[in-house]
Every structure is written in structure tokens, then in C-alpha cells.
Amino acid sequence: MKRALTTALLAAGALAGAAAGLPAAAAGQPPAELRWELVSPLESRGFDWTRTRVGGSRDHVPLFSSGSDVNGVYPSTRTPDGWKVGYQSLTPPNGSQFVASDVEDLSDDASRAVVRASKPGAQVTDRLALGLPDGSWRIIGAGLSYVDRTPDARRLIVKDYVAMQDPDEVYPGLPGRETGVFVWEDDGTDDGVATAVGTDVPRILACGATVGDGIMHGFEQTGVSEDTRTVVLQSKSGACGQPSHVFLWRDGVTTDISAPDSGDGAATYVGSATDLSAVFFRTALALDPADANGAADVYRYDVATGTRTRLTGAATDAGETLGDAISSDDGGRLWFSTQGDDDLHTLWVATGDAAARAISTVRNTATFPFVPFPLVNTPDGPNTTAFPAQLTSDGATLVWPTRVEIDGAGGGAVGSDAGQLFRATADGDVDCISCFADGSPARQPVPGPPEGGLNRGNRVISDDGRWIYFQTTSALEPDDRNGVSDIYVWHDGVRSLLTPGEEGVSAELGGVTGAGDAIVLTDAILLPWIDDDHVKVYMARIGGGLPAPRDPREACEGDGCQGDPGPRVERPGDPTESFTGPGDEDDLAPPFPANPSMTVKRLSRAAQRKLVRGRAVTLAVRSNARGRVRATTRFKVGRRWVRSSSAARTFKRAGTVRLTVRLSRAARRQLVRRGALRIRIDVVHKQVAKPRRLAFVLKQQAPARRGANA
Template sequence: MHCSFRPRRRVTPALAAAAALVGVVAHAAPAVAVPPPAPCPNDAVREQQGSTRLPDCRAYEQVSPVDKNGGTIAAGLTARAQPGAVAFWSTGAFAGAASNMSANYRAIRGEDGWVTSPLNPPTPGRNPVLMDQPYLVALSGDFSRALIATRYPVGPDDQGTGAGANAGYGDVLRTTGDGRFEWLTQPPTLPDTANKDADFGAATDDLGVVAFNSFKHLTVPFPKPDDATQQVYVRAGDTTRLVSVAPDGTLGPDDQPLPAGSPLPGGATVGSGANTSTSGSTVGGGSRNELSDDGSTVWFTSYRTTSNPQLYVRVDALGPDAETRRVSRSRVTGAAAGDGCTATVTFLAATADGSRAWFACPTRLTDDAASDGGVYVYDRDGDELRFIASTAGAGLLPSPIVADDAVDHLWFSSRTKLTDDAVAGGVNVYVLTGDDVRHVATVRDATLQPQMLALSPDGTRLAFESRGALDPRAGSHPQVYSLDFGAPEDGVVCVSCRPDGSDSEALADLHNAGLSAFVPPNRVPPSGAIDDDGRVFFTSADKLLPEDENGTADVYQYRDGELTLISSGKDPGGAVFAGASADGTDVFLITGERLAPQDTDNGVADIYTARVGGGFLAPTQPPVCGEDCQGPPPPGFLAPEPESGRFTGPGDLDDPVPPRAPTFAVGAIGKRQRAAWARRGRTTLVVRASHAGRVRATVGGRIGRRTVRVAAASRQLARGGRVRLTLRLSKRARAHLARHRALRVTVTVRHSRVRGAKRTTVTLRKPAPKTTKGGQR
């Protein structure tokens, strides 16, 4: 393992003050003797791969399938907080994908490897166009369900018509990953010819409750049929409810009270409109809890043509006593009932249970607030508003994290000196914990944006990209920095700067370090870039360590002042960071290099994980035997019967040479089994596979002048082993057998991770019914 340390610099008060102005305070531990590493339980696979230099007993595992149908992996979308699952995006369709568009996938780790499942809906109608691209906008915490936003027609009842590259209108679908999809933004009256968009807003962790924005009227009767604005809805189960209902007493454009239940004039959007199909609480981004974890509280912003946007909350949104409150109304003594925020209101975050929310408004809304407003916190249960801090000249960092119900960490920046150790006029980074504002650092870069930030799961640490040189070693190149609000004395730490103290010669970021082939479609940092211990994963195009030899982008880990190369540093095409689990067990990267022996697709980009204690040993070739030497016997299972019924196809398991790639074998369909199948109408097919994956069997039979499907079955294997598929003949096939007494069928079996199929053709014969002497059957 390569270890490099930065020398610790003594920070005097004068130096600290100067450093605060330029945002530079660099610390690292002094050099110490490094003991030899302890043996790893997976040393055999690490040696086989040549990955013994990786830290923490990590080894590479190929996550994406070898056969990608000519496609390449272009981006990692998100990693599950718990290890063993990741979502990614590819330019090709494979692994049983029902669509030929560039596709979204999820991969789950099994005992024998990773199993990939497609997430895109099918495209059975017209040819897709550019704007039909499906976006993976959310995944459930257990990765069992996904939300997809797309403009492609959902089905024959989706008849919105566009023109050219913008054909179709946006909708949100929910998939379980097994081919089933729910049209969440379906209007109550079909077909849908409204030619209006709907897009994703927020969802609960299990995706059971989903909030979205829609120009379509999704409830019947709609309170105001002539309303043409975007409104907010929530769907739970099979029920869709209007959320953006005007509070009682709201005045309409004619200054008359609106009827009860009316939609907000001018329209509305979930949160502040930041969570769309490409950002926000979507895959890769951090949730702001616009929707509470039980789905009962929804925060949204209105857009009125006669006044400024206001922040609202829908309380008990799923119940019969649902109520809308205007959160940003003025509580200043003597204020009129209609007074509120007179400029842009920005929803910042809410607690997971929906009991409190923070927002920014440059208007004095309470008696103790600054004249130019600032950050406020609203208490839902008490309907109370409190002023927190002024944000004059602020560049708010709208990526807050709620650690738990008791501790909230809201990061923001402001040029206002809110604490004694802040710098007036500087870009001060603060953390709001409860009602306490703490200064963390002052930086020079005022361009901190959500797509450049990552927060640790507990909200105590921030990693960010900066174009401004916050460390002398950065030179003119953007670099990655970290902050720890629990240790403000550490200041800003450049995690991607050269450890030898020399000037950087290339950029580093939390994305792709300039490799245009790997651009995440949601434009937010991959999840897991920084953990609770301050470990940071990033991509750098600079040579930070001697073993980095390819002169292009590579993936690094920074931990306690030490840099480690996670990718090989040898792929001429580079490697990029694609996400990590919350505990750092899995660190995902995309590369075209063969990092594991199982990867045989000749330089096509794959997604890998450098996994703690991971790796799968590749089978080794047996020694070459002479004439008097017998090789290892074939597996003693599923021996075929002498007659027809044996399956043939590539990659049989009963080869004497152990397979290098996934293989499977199918038990023969013997004479007795064929007779029982014809008599009972069903049979069981036994399949043994070497690896996890989905096993499918289809049966085609000639009935009349056509060959039609007469039976089908599929099962998912979590690991290698046996699986039984029950094949039941269709009603039409049974009728044909009863009439003609014979049916010739072809059985085709496929494994999702094996190219090609195995087939056998047999004849099912049903004996004629016995008759008595009197001719009775």
C-alpha cells in the first residue's frame, strides 16, 4: 500500500487570520513508520487480480455484465446506502431490457456475482427520439422499485403528440424491475390527449407515496376545470390527490375569496422546483424532505401572477382533514393578512418527519428578523415561525442533510459576518444546528453549487469542488476540498492536491475530471463521495501518486491525510468515480480496463466495485493430460435419457473444463415426462446454473398453420444452483392435444447472463380414451 503524508503546518493566530481570507488551512498527520499490512482473507483473489495494493483488503468485482450487446457503461447513478447494490446508465440495451433506448439498470450482488436488471419501460410503439430519454429519478431504499420520468408514450392511451425532437409529453412511471410498470401521472379520463407535462417532485423511501407536478388535471372532479397552470399532486396506492389547494380565505385575481378546495392561482411546484427529472432528491442527489417520510406532509411553493411566490405546507395530505397553510406569511406585529415574502422564497429543507422546515426569504417576516430577512424555521405542529440568521449577499448551499430527528445540519454560505470568527464580505460557510449558527470556514469561491457538493450521511462533513484556488498547490486547476464542522480549526483541506507539495497540473472533481465519455445525466455528484469519518472519493486527472501512470483521470481515496489510488492508474482511457455505499464497503468506478479475469469484452467500459473483502476467484484451467490421464469427471447431475429430449446449446455445465463464464444445463425431457405432460397439461423443467441470474423457458407449438407460444415460465436465481420451472400448456394447446392427440413443441431456455439459448424439440402424445364394447368411452 502506498502511503503519502503532508507535513503538518503550525498555524499561528496571524497565519490563521490570513488563511481565512484565502480559504487555506492545510493539516495532516506527521510521517510515521507504517507497519506491514496484515493478511487479508481474500488474498488469493487479490493476487489473482494484481490488486494487493488496494487498501482495506479491497478487491475488484465486475458489476455490469460481460455481454452488453455492444453498449458501454456511461455513468453511475447511485449506490445503495447499504453495500451490494448500485444503479447505472448505459448507451446500450442488454440483460433483457425491453427498450432499445440507452438504458438505466440496477445491479444486486449475489454470492456468485452481480445480477443486472433493466429499469426502463418497453418502447413498443413508435421509434424513440432524443427527448424520450428515460431518466431514473428515484430508487427505493432497498432498490426493489424505481421511478422513471420519460416522454415516450406509456401505452396506447397516452396519446399526447409533440413535434420533432420534443415528441411526447412528460410522465412518471413506477417499476418493480421485473417488467411491470405503473403510470403514476395517468389522468382519470382516457385516452390522454391533453398534451401536457408531468414531472417528479419527491417520494417516500419505499416509493409508496410520490409527489409530482403536473399541468394535467389528475383528479375528478377538478375544482377549477379552466385552470391551465402546473399544480402539485400526491399519489398513494391507487389514489391521486390534489396537494396545492389554496388555504381557506385565499383571494383570487378578482380579490374575491376562492371556493374551498380551489387550486392555487398561478400554479405550484414541489419544494422550490429544484427536484425535477435531473436533480434534487433524485438518484445521486440529497433529499430535502419535501415529502415527509410517511407521506403526510408536503412542502410546496406557489407561483402567482399578482404577487411573489409563497411557501406552503399541506398537512395530513393523505387524510380526510387535509389542510393547507401559508408558511411564508408575515408574523410582524400589525401586518395585513395577505402580507408575506415580497421576493423569491427558497425552500431549504425539512425534517424527515415533516415537523420543521427551513426556508430563505429576503423579507422581514417576524418582529426580530433583520430588515432584509434571511433564514427562517417553521414549526408545523405549533404553526410558529422563528428567525434564524441574516443572509444578506448569501450564496445558499441548497443541499442540506437531516441527520436524525434530534440533530439537524443545514449548511449555507453568506457574506454577512454572523459569528465573531467569520469574515465580513467573505464567502463564509456556516452550519445551522437547531437554532445555533456555527462558522466553519471562509472560502474565496462564491460559485458553490449543488452539483459540486457532497455531504456525509450524518451531515457533519462537506466535500466540494472549487474553481478558486483555496490551497496554493491547486494553481489554476479546480480541486476537491473538505470541511468538518466539528473541527473548524482544521479549515479547508485540499484532498486532491499533490501530497508532495508541488503544484497541480490537472483538475479534480467529484464527477469525471473532464472525461466527456462519462457524464452523469443527472449532473449531481455520485452518492457516497464523503462518509461520516471524512473519507473522500474523487476523480483526478493529475498524477497524485507514482503508481498513476496513464496520464488521464483516475479514482482516488483520501483518508486522514493519506491518498490511495483506487483505480489501476494504467487504463489509457481513464477511470471515473461512480459512487460508494455509505460505509465505504463498495467504491464503484467505471473503466474500460480488465480489472478482473471474468471481464472478457475487450476494452468496453464496465462498472466495477473495489469492495472490502470482495472479489470472486476465476476458475483456473486444469493441467493438460496425456493419453493415460483422465481429466476431472463431469458433474453427476441431469443425465439425459437415451431418447430425444436432451437440450443442446453453448456453454454446457457438464464440460470437463471448469467454465470461465456463466453457464447452465437443462434436464432432459424423457419419455415418461413427455407422456405425463401431455396427460396433465403441465411439467417441471429442472435447470442448473453456475451463476445468479434470471432463467426463462418458452415453449412454442404448431397449432394450425402457425407456431404460437403455448407455455412459459421464469425464475430468478440469487446464486448458482438448481431452479425448477413449471410449464403449463395453454388452453389452446390442451384443446389441440385433446382433438389431435399429438403436439410437437420446441422448448427454449435462456439465462440472462449467458449468450445464446438451449433448445429441444419433442412430441407430446395423448393416448385415445379407452372404449367399451358398446362403443362408450
């Protein structure tokens, strides 16, 4: 199949439907395993979907809408018949005494939301709240920072980040302490039940504690077990004058894991296994008899045995200075960076108890924040919207953004605006995912979702490392022609353009599920039954595909009322469509041609003048393939294209059909008011890959002057 045709099929969504596949992964084409699914509603209904995120499940996606009437977060759930949106917002409604600022996290089924809200005029305006399925919501407390939750979001781990003793709802249901970590449980009452964590340790009782000390650690590693009954704590130092220690709290019992016996060296949390079987921390205290360098190292603490293993000695014993470090979710690998003499920066990986292995070394003459391996800090410092480095579950693959060129892998010049996305494996492979084929940098890719991502929703790589997504304005493939943001996918060593790359449309990456599905926000038309260009939320789902919804406005008869049977879709060139055998009686509908096509006759000037006068005109569409065809007319107001009218017909055989085109009253009012109106007519055929578009400008006719020819 020709590449141009394949990309057109993606743009039109003609391969969508019950088994709507993107073209096969070859020569820059998207992988065949992906199928587009519409996550947001087919009709806009006044909602303006501005962003989206990935929650704890690939079957539940939160949709963010703005606007005076429908501002909020609405959960969308996948069903066998398509994605269904619950129109009860999980955030405080407009007009209430609280104003929602963002959603911190959602339960795995997206029925509950941890919301950050504010109460204008209060002494402490910031509130943490829990949105419930029935539309109600509860204030958890003021001045609190969210950390983690159970899958159903009935138990939360929260911490306070400022010292407060305010009688105005500062701690409904929470102990009146200044600093600390709490387990908050929804017991059905308005306030819930809160329990302070780690207070059995005098150091924590006196100085307070936090979780992770606010460090941008590895993705999702909050130091909290799934049932929230085991928590990694880091004691505060500050006014207490005592160095911070790392503790493990489990069901009310707290153990100091970073400074056993009489040791009192400072320690900070690095990461932990998802099941809390291992905890990684950083300290200069010599917990290993062979540690004589006096420098900071990273240790892994085995929770079952209580043993500590130094993982960074191969580098620090050689005089290297430890930089950033992140650990894998299974606790089996640690990635870290070091800096040596002559501005040499090295990326390392430690697997199990084996000595760490150097993966890449770069000579960097720039100063912070431009560092080659920003595993924890983002490449631009604290004000960037780029994401920290991410690992696969087993730590075998690392992805990270940097503005520094990586030797042998490409990238941008030091300090340039072209931050790139790199990939490294524990086997030693390093490559630039977002660079051109020659290694030159792309223009400012945005590897991850923009700021405000959910606690579990800002990944760009799948759990197994086979799928990586990013967005960029650079045309890394010839079919990317729009000069604006598009989504690219890297799969098993092949990078391809995921979104159409057509003029007039752009796309934003909303996140990637652990399975490797991508959430995309775009005004592109990616499915054949969509006939408007309102911004919608799609999922490029591995092994997905859902039946096309039946338009309730269209009449049906007999089996036609049953909807698309799925799981099979009629694709152009499908060999079963060209089969003719005994008993075939359908002589009205010939087999699909190898290359389904259509042509649309342009509207004459006379026809355009009829539209100006408010009359209907006919649009002639010719095709060599049977199937449904729809023409949608839109007019432009400011930067928005507004739907004016739509008409549909069905080709029962090759030939010509005529569709009615007219201007709506709103369009005619705009024409009279402005004197000219930009019009476009999009024609979509279910079996033809590329839609056709007519574009022209209508001008209001000046009234004839009396006596002009007298």
C-alpha cells in the first residue's frame, strides 16, 4: 500500500470502527496494533474539552471541560458499546463557596476524585477535597498536600506543607498538628477519620515528617503501598537541628532504615518498589564496611531481610560525585548520574546486587540547569513543564528529556531551545527518540503531558518499554505538514507519525497507559462517523476498536437498526470483499474496488450566490464504492469553525449522489454583519480514505442602486 494512501486512511479514520486499525508499522506508518476510539462524546453538548489525563485504568479517562456552565472534570468509561461519559462533575460546582483549581488524582474506576479547591476570603484558602460519584464532595482539610491513595480512593495519604493552627476548618477530622503525614479514611461521615503516621518515633513527633521530602522522584513512586498501610517517611530537620532520616511505617510501627544503631548521618528518600519490598535512600553514612569514600551513596533496603546494599560504589569509589537517582517499580534496578573531572557526566545502571554499569558519558561545559542526565530535576529547572525521567516497571528502559547533546545519539546544542527525548536500555543502547534521522534536534518537543498531570497520569512510556509517545511541532516525517503540534509514537525501534499532520489541525498528548495506549486531544477527524471538528478526546488503543454509534437522527429499517456488529470492519482492499461464490445474489452492490475513491464537484459562482440569498444548492459527489457519504458545511467565526448544516446519502452502487447544502440562519446573520464569510464543506465517505474539502468565501451582495442605468 502506498504511504500517501495509508496516511490518508489514518487522517480520515477509514480504518476505524469495530476493528479500526492504524496502518501497519513500516516506512514510518503507525503500528497496526493501534485502533482509534472516541473517548469524549460524539456531540459537544456545550462542553469544551480542554485537556485530559490517564487515570489508574485504561478503561477510565477523566475529561476536563471549561466554560461558565460546564466547567469541571467528567469521567468517561469504556463499555462494549463505546465510551460513556458521566455528566456529573467530580469537582465542586460553579456557584458553590469553593472554587476547584485542579484534580490531583482519581480512583481506578474514575468515580472519585481528589480535588484541590480554594475558599475565597478564608484565612487559609487552600483545601483538599474528595469528589464522590453522587456529585457530593467532602473537605479533607486545609493546607494539605496529596500523596497517594488506595485503588478505590477510600483511604488517602496526605501531608501538610505549612504550619497552621487556624480554627477555620483547618483540620476537619485531622489532629491539630503543625507538620506531619496522615492516613485519611472515608468512613461515610463528613469529616472522615484521620490518623497521624510515625508519631511513635520521638524524632518524628518532635520535628514532623514528610513523604519523599517533596523531591520530584521517579514516576509514581510515592513510598506508599497500594493499601496505604505501609509508608516510607522522611523526618524533617529544619528548626529541630537534627538531620533527616528515612523511616518505614507499617501498621503503626515505625523503623529507622537509614541510620541504624548509633549512626546519625542525613538521609533522603530516592524511590521504592511498588509493593514496598525495597526502599532506596541516599546517605553519606558508611553502612557498607567497604564504603570508605566519605561521599554520598544510594543504598537499597530489603524490607523482608532488613539488609542494606550499596549500589553506587563503582562510581563514587572512583571519585565520581553522585547526581540524580531513580529506581524501578520492581525494586530490581537503580539508574543514577555522576559528575567527574573535566565536566564529564556519566549515566549508570545498577541491576540487582551486581556492580553498576556505565551506559553513557558526556562532556558538558554548560552549567545547571542544562545537564545531560536530569533524572530527577527537569531540564529547565523548577519552572519547566517537561517531565522527570521515567523507567519501565523492570527498569530495563529509561526515557528522559535534556537539552544537551548525547554523544553518539544526537540532540540539541547546549542551552538551545530544542529539548529532546532520549531512550537508554540496561544493555547499553542509547538513542534520541525525537531527533531527525541524522541526529539533528527537533523543535521543542513536549515529551509528556503539560503541567497539572495526575499523580499517576504523566507517563510517556508503557510498562514494557515497547511504546513511547511524544509531541512536537517539528516535521519528523514527510506526512507531517501542518507546522503545529502532532503526536509521534516509537514502537519496537520504529518511529512514526500517529496523528494526521494535516493543515489546520493539531494534537496534544494527554498521557500513556501502562499498557501503551495513548490519550490524544485533537480537532482532527479520526473516525469516519465524525462530521464536525470540535476538539475531541481519542484513545489510540492497542488491540482496541469499538462499533460505530448509530446516528439517532437517521432512519433505520430491519437489520439496519442493529448497529455495527463488530468486531470486523469493512476495510478497503479487504480480500473477503472481493470474493464471489455460489449463492451470491447481491447484484446491486458490487465488491469494493481495490482503490475506493470519490470526487466532489465544485460549487459554481451561481450556486454560491444562491447560498448568499438563503437558498439551498446541491453538491454532486461521485464514487466507485458503495457506502455512506456525508457533507458538513461550516463557517468561520474568529478562530472557530461553526457547523452550519449537514446532509448524508448512501451509495448503493458506483455512481453519483447529490447532497443538499444550505446556510443556517446563524451563518447568514454573520454574513450580513461582516459582509463576507469563509465557508468550507467537508465530504467524508466511509470507504474512502481521504475526505474531500471545498473552501470558498461568500460575499454579501450590495443592493442594486435605483436609477443607475437611467
